[in-house]
Amino acid sequence: MTPAAIMRIDAIPLTRNRKLDRAALPAPSTRMRAERVSPRNALERDIARVWASVLRVDAAGVTDDFSTPEGFTFGDATRRATEP
Secondary structure (H helix, E strand, C coil): CCCCCCCCCCCCCECCCCCECHHHCCCCCCCCCCCCCCCCCHHHHHHHHHHHHHHCCCCCCCCCCCCCCCCCCHHHHHHHHHCC
C-alpha cells in the first residue's frame, strides 16, 4: 500500500484503549501539483515514450508520479499494462 500523504505530526493521537485515533488525525495539507517537466534529451524522450505506451497515457514527464491521487495507482497501472 502506498500512503496518500506523508506529514509530520508532534504526537500520535490515541484512544482510551491506546489505539490510533484516526478521527483525531489532522487532515493532510494539499499542495499544488508541480508542472510537468518534459524530457530533456534523447534518452529521457525514449524512456518517457515507453512509459506512456505501457501505461496508456498521452504523455509521461520526467518527474511524473503515477502513484499520486492526481495520477493513478500502481494497481491501475498494472491492469493497464497487462490488458491487450
